[in-house]
Amino acid sequence: MENIVARATRRLLEVTGSSAPTAVPAPLDWRDGLPVLNGSMATLRELRLSDAPALLAMLSTEEVTQFISPAPATVQGFERFIAWSNRERARGTHVCFAVVPHGMDVPVGIFQIRQLDPGFATAEWGFALASAFWGTGLFIDAARLVVDFAFDEIQIHRLEARAAVLNGRGIGALKKIGAIPEGILRKSLLRNGEYLDQALWTILEEDWRAVRIAPGFRVH
Numbered sequence: 001m002e003n004i005v006a007r008a009t010r011r012l013l014e015v016t017g018s019s020a021p022t023a024v025p026a027p028l029d030w031r032d033g034l035p036v037l038n039g040s041m042a043t044l045r046e047l048r049l050s051d052a053p054a055l056l057a058m059l060s061t062e063e064v065t066q067f068i069s070p071a072p073a074t075v076q077g078f079e080r081f082i083a084w085s086n087r088e089r090a091r092g093t094h095v096c097f098a099v100v101p102h103g104m105d106v107p108v109g110i111f112q113i114r115q116l117d118p119g120f121a122t123a124e125w126g127f128a129l130a131s132a133f134w135g136t137g138l139f140i141d142a143a144r145l146v147v148d149f150a151f152d153e154i155q156i157h158r159l160e161a162r163a164a165v166l167n168g169r170g171i172g173a174l175k176k177i178g179a180i181p182e183g184i185l186r187k188s189l190l191r192n193g194e195y196l197d198q199a200l201w202t203i204l205e206e207d208w209r210a211v212r213i214a215p216g217f218r219v220h
């Protein structure tokens with residue numbers, strides 16, 4: 001893991017330069033600014049415009065986007081996404097956390113949650129990590145924090161994810177976090193000129209709380 005972090009940090013510093021994190025008081029309402037969430041492997045925080053070069057390097061690869069909507073192809077495209085994301089957070093419709101592994105100061109992935117109804121009782125989440133971090137435990141570490149945030153802070157009741165049925169890693173990750181498959185959304189994702197089937201995977205608030213308070217709680 002140290003080698004991966006060191007290698008990725010070196011690579012990212014080449015494209016981004018470094019910036020020391022600044023201590024700011026946590027906002028009381030997530031609409032005013034996302035809190036910093038601390039996991040055992042990473043910190044999750046609000047996106048910053050300065051994250052754009054790192055996100056481009058980490059998430060715009062064919063490997064990462066094979067089964068999801070394509071990521072922006074330029075730094076400017078990621079800057080527009082970050083500005084939009086922070087505006088939508090302020091409107092209360094969407095949040096996006098940057099995943100910053102301990103020992104790094106730039107993100108290697110993102111977790112998004114967007115409302116599906118005006119009250120944000122139902123929501124859809126999506127996530128992507130740089131492929132160098134797949135299989136390292138970073139996903140489950142960050143995902144637990146995000147799902148807790150969804151149910152505790154946004155007060156979502158039902159969290160949905162759409163995963164292409166060919167996306168073995170994405171589906172494996174959803175199973176690990178405790179999501180339940182509900183059905184197939186036929187030809188619902190256009191990717192490289194072809195419509196792919198996706199499955200709908202959901203987590204209900206009551207299921208998450210029941211698992212969380214169970215003795216020896218550990219999703220997966």
Ligand SMILES: CC(C)(COP(=O)(O)OP(=O)(O)OC[C@H]1O[C@@H](n2cnc3c(N)ncnc32)[C@H](O)[C@@H]1OP(=O)(O)O)[C@@H](O)C(=O)NCCC(=O)NCCS
Nearest residue numbers: 064127128129133134135136139162163168169170172173
């Ligand atoms: C989705 C993503 C964040 C998950 O992170 P990850 O580090 O790869 O996830 P993990 O390794 O913790 O978990 C994946 C699980 O799927 C399993 N898996 C991998 N390939 C698989 C395959 N082809 N079929 C079935 N299971 C598979 C892994 O073995 C692992 O399970 P294990 O820990 O029990 O061995 C990451 O793969 C990613 O960014 N993918 C690209 C973007 C994406 O597809 N997003 C998800 C959309 S639903």
